[in-house]
Amino acid sequence: MPELPEVEVVRRGLASWVAGRTIASAEVLHPRAVRRNAGELPDQLKGRTILSAERRGKYLWLPLHDSAADDARGVSGDAAEPPVAAEALLAHxxxxxxxxxVEPLAPLEKHLRVRLGFTDGGPDLRFVDQRTFGHLLVAPMVHMSPRSVPEPITHIAADPLESAFDDAEFANRLRRRHTGIKRALLDQSLISGVGNIYADEALWRARLHWARPTETLSRPAIAELLSAVREVMSEALGQGGTSFDSLYVNVNGESGYFDRSLAVYGRRDEPCPRCGTAVRREAFMNRSSYSCPKCQPTPRNARP
DNA sequence: CGTTTTACCTGGTGGC
DNA sequence: TGCCACCAGGTAAAAC
Incomplete structure (x- = not known):
């Protein structure tokens, strides 16, 4: 459920609540939440100071201050030189x-997986995850131009809201694919941050059917699709994200309300906001695709 | 090698 | 009331 806008809401919350704070304790309550570096996480985090909160697509990370590198530069240091993180706490x-x-004394959540306490005695950072598809890990930073990213996500493409995203290169790569447009939109190594909800909403705005073969898309059509992706994500961000139940919330446990603005997603048999035709639901990759039969006619050469 | 399918996981829901 | 099939779906790994 959390896609780019929802993760960005969380990132902004973390930036204001944990940047500059030092981790005093880390407790893992479910091994699956840290499966990519089992058992080591508490030792890797204790005593580290969080520098900021960063995001690419649906991944977010907290760069960690490297006290050893700081010592090497000398205690006096160079105040003009900002600390460079060698590692980060990466989260999906x-x-x-x-x-x-959450206040440290607050009762533990039913699906609490990881709990971080801070030296200032202020609120904990708690990772709660019912379905345990998410995870946390400490990873080295890889310095890539134009930005540094954690090593495990070097294969994740730039997302459409970051300046590193290259529209022309995206169009070139997309047109070389032999697959359906929605499959391509969900491929995080081609464009990151798009999930099932915003894929359906962007395709509706661009009047494209989800099974349209990528190699048949013109460059102007791709440009319109990218505009639609950016538009719907920006609007959702302005409304705090989308949520259908209490599963997606910001760092203070509050839900966004973009679900009221969805045109087709989850609205089977309800009228298309543009033409009034009943929204259809079709099976797609063992899940669902929602679209308007009139605005998004099925192409003859559909590629499911 | 590029593309497609499957496994992972829990809680809510609807049918019987 | 219980039991079960089914649905939600992002990602990595396996299969094709």
């Missing part, structure tokens, strides 16, 4: 992951 929320700021 999966289907149901939440990063919450």
């Amino acid at each position: 929320l999966g289907m149901s992951g939440q990063l919450l700021m």
Whole structure:
């Protein structure tokens, strides 16, 4: 459920609540939440200071201050030189992951997986995840131009809201694919941050059927699709994200309300906001695709 | 090698 | 009331 806008809401919350704070304790309550570096996480985090909160697509990470490198530069240091993180705490929320700021004495959540306490005695950072598709790990940073990213996500493409995203290169790669447009939109190594909800909404705005073969898309059509992706994500961000139930929330446990603005997703048999035709639901990759039969006619050469 | 399918996981829902 | 099939779906790994 959490896609780019929802993860960005969480990132902004983390930036204001944990940047500059030092981790005093880390407790893992479910091994699956840290499966990519089992058992080591607490030792890797204790005593580290969080520098900021970053995001690419649906991944977010907290760069960690490297005290050893700081010592090497000398205690006096160069005040003009900002600390460079060699490692970061990387997070993916999966289907149901939440990063919450909670008072340390508050009762433990039913699906609490990881709990971080801070030296200032302020709110904990708690990772709560019902379906355990999400996970946390400490990973080295890889310095790539134009930005540094954690090593495990070097295969994740730039997302359409970051300046590193290259529209022309995206169009070139897309047209070389032999697959359906929705499959391509969901491929995080081609464009990141798009999930089932915003794929359906962007395709509706661009009047494209989800099974349209990528190699038949003109460059102007791709440009319109990218505009639709950016538009729907920006609007959702302005409304705090989308949520259908209490599974997706910001760091304070509050839900966004973009679900009221969805045109087709989850609206089977309801009228298309543009033409009034009943929205259809079609099976797609063992899940669902919602579209308007009139605005998004099925192409003859559909590629499911 | 590029593309497609499957496994992972829990809670809510609807049928019987 | 219980039991079960089914649905939600992002990602990595396996299969094709």
